[in-house]
Amino acid sequence: MSVLNRINAKLDGMAPGDRQIGQYILDNPDQMLRLSTAALAAEIGRSQSSVVKFSQKLGYASYQELKLAVSEARAKDWQVPAGVIHGSIEVGDDYPVILRKLVGSKLLSMQQTVASNDEQHIGKALAALDRARRIHLAGVGASSLVARDFSYKLMKLGRNVLHDSDSHVQMANASALGAGDVLFALSYSGASIETLRVAELARARGATVIAVTGLHDNPLSRVADIRLHTVADEEKARSSSITARDAQLTLTDLLFILLVQSQPDANEYVHNSEVAVSVLKA
Amino acid sequence: MSVLNRINAKLDGMAPGDRQIGQYILDNPDQMLRLSTAALAAEIGRSQSSVVKFSQKLGYASYQELKLAVSEARAKDWQVPAGVIHGSIEVGDDYPVILRKLVGSKLLSMQQTVASNDEQHIGKALAALDRARRIHLAGVGASSLVARDFSYKLMKLGRNVLHDSDSHVQMANASALGAGDVLFALSYSGASIETLRVAELARARGATVIAVTGLHDNPLSRVADIRLHTVADEEKARSSSITARDAQLTLTDLLFILLVQSQPDANEYVHNSEVAVSVLKA
DNA sequence: TCGGGGTTGGAATAATTTATTCCTCTTGCC
DNA sequence: GGCAAGAGGAATAAATTATTCCAACCCCGA
Numbered sequence: 358m359s360v361l362n363r364i365n366a367k368l369d370g371m372a373p374g375d376r377q378i379g380q381y382i383l384d385n386p387d388q389m390l391r392l393s394t395a396a397l398a399a400e401i402g403r404s405q406s407s408v409v410k411f412s413q414k415l416g417y418a419s420y421q422e423l424k425l426a427v428s429e430a431r432a433k434d435w436q437v438p439a440g441v442i443h444g445s446i447e448v449g450d451d452y453p454v455i456l457r458k459l460v461g462s463k464l465l466s467m468q469q470t471v472a473s474n475d476e477q478h479i480g481k482a483l484a485a486l487d488r489a490r491r492i493h494l495a496g497v498g499a500s501s502l503v504a505r506d507f508s509y510k511l512m513k514l515g516r517n518v519l520h521d522s523d524s525h526v527q528m529a530n531a532s533a534l535g536a537g538d539v540l541f542a543l544s545y546s547g548a549s550i551e552t553l554r555v556a557e558l559a560r561a562r563g564a565t566v567i568a569v570t571g572l573h574d575n576p577l578s579r580v581a582d583i584r585l586h587t588v589a590d591e592e593k594a595r596s597s598s599i600t601a602r603d604a605q606l607t608l609t610d611l612l613f614i615l616l617v618q619s620q621p622d623a624n625e626y627v628h629n630s631e632v633a634v635s636v637l638k639a
Numbered sequence: 640m641s642v643l644n645r646i647n648a649k650l651d652g653m654a655p656g657d658r659q660i661g662q663y664i665l666d667n668p669d670q671m672l673r674l675s676t677a678a679l680a681a682e683i684g685r686s687q688s689s690v691v692k693f694s695q696k697l698g699y700a701s702y703q704e705l706k707l708a709v710s711e712a713r714a715k716d717w718q719v720p721a722g723v724i725h726g727s728i729e730v731g732d733d734y735p736v737i738l739r740k741l742v743g744s745k746l747l748s749m750q751q752t753v754a755s756n757d758e759q760h761i762g763k764a765l766a767a768l769d770r771a772r773r774i775h776l777a778g779v780g781a782s783s784l785v786a787r788d789f790s791y792k793l794m795k796l797g798r799n800v801l802h803d804s805d806s807h808v809q810m811a812n813a814s815a816l817g818a819g820d821v822l823f824a825l826s827y828s829g830a831s832i833e834t835l836r837v838a839e840l841a842r843a844r845g846a847t848v849i850a851v852t853g854l855h856d857n858p859l860s861r862v863a864d865i866r867l868h869t870v871a872d873e874e875k876a877r878s879s880s881i882t883a884r885d886a887q888l889t890l891t892d893l894l895f896i897l898l899v900q901s902q903p904d905a906n907e908y909v910h911n912s913e914v915a916v917s918v919l920k921a
Numbered sequence: 922t923c924g925g926g927g928t929t930g931g932a933a934t935a936a937t938t939t940a941t942t943c944c945t946c947t948t949g950c951c
Numbered sequence: 952g953g954c955a956a957g958a959g960g961a962a963t964a965a966a967t968t969a970t971t972c973c974a975a976c977c978c979c980g981a
Contacts, residue, residue, distance in 0.1 A: 374929070456753045464742070471742060479734075614881075638831060639830040940964080947958080
């Protein structure tokens with residue numbers, strides 16, 4: 358995961374001074390690369406030592422290491438395809454600008470989501486899902502829709518899946534889980550009480566808990582055995598969590614495709630389900 | 640041109656000492672990024688000052704600048720097969736390729752979907768939704784999830800919305816529609832019998848029918864007053880309609896955002912709903 | 922309200938790194 | 952041989968970075 362994402366995720370939990378430094382780096386990564394600790398400190402009116410300490414708190418051995426990481430993150434930024442704009446949608450924007458920004462922010466969250474989950478973690482989640490006797494999906498609100506979408510796909514592969522949008526039913530079902538079962542819990546905030554309680558119960562019953570949450574520190578991911586992450590733009594009010602949902606879908610789609618790749622008879626299952634449904638087409 | 644190429648090109652014309660430094664950087668660019676001038680000099684048995692002079696002879700203001708350039712060159716190397724790939728996912732594809740193809744095909748369907756609905760048609764749909772006394776959403780299977788997602792968003796704006804995933808309930812509700820109501824029907828194939836029947840009934844009762852279907856000729860769009868289109872990759876078996884769903888979401892997200900833009904108090908509504916939900920957060 | 926433990930963050934300073942200066946040595950040329 | 956020019960290193964100045972120490976500021980619990 359890129360430093361910039363890491364900084365962004367930790368920003369809220371930082372002390373004011375550190376937050377200021379982090380914000381400056383996020384806002385001006387290219388300038389930062391050319392600034393000494395003292396110069397950066399001067400830019401934001403803080404002490405030189407606080408910048409050094411900031412680097413160390415992020416886990417880098419030195420300020421130079423932090424710079425190296427930022428430089429790498431900058432260079433590895435995906436190049437933006439033509440016609441796509443990254444930026445939040447403003448009141449005055451006209452139709453073509455809105456189109457581009459919408460597609461742009463969706464793209465960004467998808468890219469950052471796939472980039473923030475390394476192959477190992479995805480692999481662990483995959484192995485757990487593959488071995489699972491039963492898979493129980495938890496989530497409320499928009500996350501429940503993603504859970505249901507994922508459940509449909511898993512069912513097409515012949516898996517044993519459970520999901521109900523009612524959180525009382527989720528809770529009741531979780532009480533029947535045990536070792537060998539998997540709970541797949543979705544919540545961007547990681548703080549939805551219902552989902553959290555379901556995860557805690559599942560964990561206590563011995564099931565493997567996979568949590569899909571934002572990058573920030575949150576209760577749900579602390580409960581989980583396997584942590585997966587979604588990246589969405591933070592301005593939720595205006596977008597009504599569009600990108601958070603897209604990020605979740607990107608992740609579940611990815612897991613589904615990898616399951617298909619690893620399951621030899623997957624295409625047959627999927628094909629049979631298509632044929633079955635086609636009876637209901639005009 | 641990258642620094643490494645520049646160094647390589649000039650190598651022959653350099654003095655022995657400089658050549659040695661240049662060669663070392665070419666051979667060990669990643670190590671070099673973590674070495675000080677003195678450490679680099681020690682590696683090759685030269686003086687610290689010669690390293691500084693080397694940087695300056697290459698035209699960089701400082702050794703740090705040279706490092707920055709090398710870092711950038713390195714990172715760019717990594718992303719040679721960079722960015723987005725358009726193409727269907729094959730059995731032999733490895734993880735990074737799958738990631739890029741997944742994001743690529745999602746992006747493609749989003750771009751093509753926004754491109755294939757011109758502003759006039761979107762505007763008509765918007766006007767109909769805006770005027771509607773009640774909005775009834777129809778769809779089965781994955782389309783039902785999109786319908787529900789859209790219904791949640793419309794409700795946040797204080798609209799009068801109806802959706803149930805059960806097609807019998809949808810049919811029953813459609814029978815209560817009349818002039819001034821809108822039926823918003825989603826079906827990528829445009830051939831799902833249940834959705835089609837609901838649309839026919841709604842039309843007969845005088846409601847305005849908005850159909851969201853693929854670009855091909857299909858029964859549902861023939862019934863509709865207003866036709867909107869989604870573009871998805873056709874290889875549905877393997878992808879299990881991932882892009883069809885993404886296209887539908889892109890379209891409904893777009894309509895939602897445009898409604899927000901046109902409704903002065905929209906942000907207030909959305910904000911209130913966020914606040915209400917936050918009571919259920921840990 | 923009063924300590925006490927923990928955190929934040931800056932000043933001072935130590936340590937390290939970088940840049941410059943200055944000198945010697947070599948080489949090529951007349 | 953004498954001279955100019957550049958290579959290259961030692962010494963040193965300048966800068967940058969890292970650490971230490973300390974004051975101020977919470978939070979808590981008593």
